Amino acid sequence: MAADRAYLPGARLGTGLASVETEVARLLTRFAQAGAERVEPPALLPADTLLDLYGEDIRARAYVTDDPVEGERMLRPDFTVPVVEMHASHGATPARYTYAGPVWRQQVPGAGRPTEYLQVGFELFDTAAAADADAEVFALLADAVGDEATVETGDIGLLLAAIDALSLDERRRAMLRHHVWRPARFRRLIERFRAPGRLADRLAALPDTAVAEHVRSLSPEIGVRSVDEITDRLHALREEAEAAPLPDADVALLDALLTLDGPMGEVLGRLRPLAESRPPLAAAVERLGKRVEALGRRGIDAAALPFATNFGRTAMEYYDGFVFAFTAPGRPDLPPLAQGGRYDALTAELGPAIPAVGGIVRPEALLAARS
């Protein structure tokens, strides 16, 4: 029906609309009280930026439209990217921003999820203590959704740090980092690095020398990828095939790390022995410890917060540190009422690297959960 909106039948007019407007205003006021400046990013974004960030997949998730002069545009699937760009060109760090408006997402047919829904968000750009910034945003979003919500937390930074701690060369580490947000592909890479011999079988047909000649013998040279590039990668694969396998202890570390699930304080206790003699991971565990303290200073019993190392690995792809979501208990039909996290790497992709953490509330889902 024309008057229906996400999770709220008929709420595009009358009292339904009034309650949505009131809720959006309440959230904006709450975020402004926390020091945020109101911003209003455009709804039509240049497609290139989003395609560069998310790849071709974004076309199946965002709505693409075309302007004969401006070129391909996308209906904003998310506020974070335009807010980061706004900050990069106009803002001075530290900065806090708030915004409200619709986002548009294509959904799987039959999934029953809305293609247009409201977000009210808060983003914090700050080079000072990350733990304090994490705690500030989490506490603010927790307060905005209220006590009823169920909370989930995680930290993508732990897995990224564990990758840095593995006995691998930089090439293979980069491959793992690239697939942190795709668990099945990540697992296939681990299996491949465990048994480099399989790669050797595949390369057995290659001559020991004159690899480039061999490549040229296969077919005429067509396409932009040169024989040199192909030869370079064949050499890299051969090196990988001859490299030491990923040690069992490293695989065990990843397995142990990725199955941690429990109260944050307890997980922290179990992480400490895992991080022993692995400095990059130890630093990430230290950051988690500092976050627990910073949350405590804001009156949150962080040690008791549910925490899972695997949380946020599929649905929240640009987050690379602390991640969290608040859901409505007993309402599997609703998406998270609020979610957010740290996305330092995203800012570096779009402009100058600025440590950043933020989150959004879905006011329509929040109202539906209360009703």
Next chain:
Amino acid sequence: MKLGLPSKGRLQADAIDWFAQWGLTITRSDGGREYAGTVAGLDGVELVLLSAGEVPRELAAGRIHLGVTGTDLIHEKLPDRAATVAEIAPMGFGHADLIVAVPKLWADVETMDDLDEVASLLRARHGHRLRVATKYHNLVRGFFREHGIADYLLVDSQGATEGTVKNETAEAVADITSSGATLEANHLKILGDGLILKSQATLFASRRAEWTAEDRAALQTLCARIGTPAPL
């Protein structure tokens, strides 16, 4: 009951033969020049001739009750196909595979995982994403997502897709192949795990069409002859 059939070519001839074995005699009017014809041997069937590519759309819109087209087109054009069409029977012809192919020159690429790594390298070296030429945007996007590949660009190609690599408008192609001869002639090879879909001509029923009691009876009779339960 409206039956949608490809308007010409081998696919139409094979479909007419297929229906003949179930007692439906399809005759084109005016020796085949007029896009019209008759169906004998089953009461109440009206022939609609249209391009094979339009059959999925017409089924989804409910403007035809039955339609013959390739499963590739149904999967590509009807993302919500379970709700819009029902498969009655594969017809045993029009076999073709939708596959991912790369230059034979790429001695280092045998699998989709290889392609993924090459996509990252290519972007670093050439400043653009790996371009995949295809007309099957939805199927290819879904397949690449399943394989954890995001760093690529789909380039629309409605024909002569295998030539795009040589023309340097794409690095890889995703297209239909039956014998592989066109790929071979264009110096391309299929990836070991690059099979997206095995397609063949298939008879579909529309879930969106208006089915009168007579239409349903005709469908029952047809399905009974084929020896398959009526899907509606």
